[in-house]
């Protein structure tokens with residue numbers, strides 16, 4: 334269908350050091366975020382060398398956003414100010430809603446296998462930025478997989494894709510988050526509501542996306558789509574695995590410093606002052 338979405342922006346991850354010294358690829362962040370509303374940031378982290386990640390992301394605050402960590406392989410331990418403590422492994426997801434404030438740490442652990450995962454930041458609208466924080470640990474087994482046709486397999490983490498509903502169905506931005514695997518030559522066309530921001534980020538393999546002028550995409554590249562009723566993807570010779578993510582833009586002003594994203598500079602200053610003074614956490618430990 335010629336009306337399906339074409340690619341409006343192509344991004345490739347840039348090597349970045351985050352946390353206490355974790356080497357990762359930042360696919361998008363502060364400079365690109367205005368075009369990706371409601372999404373703020375996407376990191377692709379992982380390495381076969383433990384020294385690239387063991388320093389981890391020690392205790393730090395978040396306010397005003399959701400952070401979504403999806404692990405393809407390896408292990409990450411976490412703890413937070415709500416008293417949650419646990420470990421996620423291959424195929425598991427942490428969906429953390431910072432709301433009015435949470436302090437947590439995320440520490441990748443060496444295993445026999447390489448580490449690979451993604452962290453996506455989803456902005457929260459003004460009306461619920463200061464709501465109670467929430468943490469969800471979603472096991473791989475709770476993430477439905479669907480094969481709408483031969484050569485197509487889709488795991489649905491959030492929203493509804495190909496008739497399968499993911500475990501996360503709330504959120505003001507109504508995010509849709511799927512892990513799509515196409516066998517060589519396989520193709521999908523996924524319907525998308527007009528106003529939604531939609532992107533595909535390649536986990537492995539390569540393929541073509543978009544219509545009209547098709548865009549070649551390979552591992553580590555992201556395609557942001559323009560408006561239209563659907564997105565289309567066709568796998569290359571080695572198969573094509575990508576994250577397909579969409580959300581409703583918030584259209585609100587963004588005041589962003591480090592791990593805190595608010596609407597105004599004053600709210601940002603308040604957040605950092607409260608963190609320094611030890612009054613950052615508004616909600617009782619649950």
Ligand code: CO
Nearest residue numbers: 393395400439
């Ligand atoms: Co964090």
